[in-house]
Amino acid sequence: MVESPSPFVVGGHLALDLLNTVAAPRGEPVEFLFSGAALLDWLVAAGALHTDEVGSLARRLSPSALDAIRRETVALREWLRPIVQRSASRRRASLSAAELRHLNELLARDVRVVEVVPSGRGYATRTVRRSASAVAGLRAPVVAAIADLFTMADFALVRTCAGPSCTLWFLDRTKGHRRRWCAMELCGNRAKVDAHRQRVRRG
Numbered sequence: 001m002v003e004s005p006s007p008f009v010v011g012g013h014l015a016l017d018l019l020n021t022v023a024a025p026r027g028e029p030v031e032f033l034f035s036g037a038a039l040l041d042w043l044v045a046a047g048a049l050h051t052d053e054v055g056s057l058a059r060r061l062s063p064s065a066l067d068a069i070r071r072e073t074v075a076l077r078e079w080l081r082p083i084v085q086r087s088a089s090r091r092r093a094s095l096s097a098a099e100l101r102h103l104n105e106l107l108a109r110d111v112r113v114v115e116v117v118p119s120g121r122g123y124a125t126r127t128v129r130r131s132a133s134a135v136a137g138l139r140a141p142v143v144a145a146i147a148d149l150f151t152m153a154d155f156a157l158v159r160t161c162a163g164p165s166c167t168l169w170f171l172d173r174t175k176g177h178r179r180r181w182c183a184m185e186l187c188g189n190r191a192k193v194d195a196h197r198q199r200v201r202r203g
């Protein structure tokens with residue numbers, strides 16, 4: 001078995017975690033979507049699909065079909081990246097007419113029908129028909145997340161980590177909106193150690 005690096009799931013939003021599937025934890029950029037299996041692992045780790053959903057969809061795909069979805073997902077990520085950068089710098093969702101058209105074309109491919117059903121004392125939605133193809137089943141949640149990002153997220157709160165060489169994106173969902181780090185274990189502690197070292201040097 002190939003040992004794969006575990007992806008970062010720190011974005012607070014699936015579409016931002018997609019951007020974070022290429023990252024440079026030790027200076028050199030690491031591609032987390034390096035194989036079809038890695039894409040499946042990431043979809044589960046990022047909460048896009050349940051393990052059993054992924055399993056049943058993947059069984060219906062040949063390795064080459066799965067790799068085609070992986071390549072398509074990487075292309076989608078790099079299409080998304082400059083739009084998120086621009087939207088974050090303008091502090092509002094900002095898509096060109098062509099980008100909006102492309103997003104709607106992606107959404108139109110994957111039909112997903114939900115119905116509302118009683119659940120406990122309230123109601124919940126349940127997927128009754130996902131589009132017939134396994135390909136669509138794997139890509140639909142990611143495309144839906146991108147649509148959600150541009151309609152629901154406050155881009156004033158979409159930022160990259162304050163770590164000097166860190167490129168990870170997140171949606172700041174903290175109450176005071178003062179989140180600075182991708183993760184305390186990654187960049188937060190490093191910054192604290194550096195600040196401590198500087199204090200010691202000065203002192």
Ligand SMILES: [Zn+2]
Nearest residue numbers: 161166182187
């Ligand atoms: Zn960071």
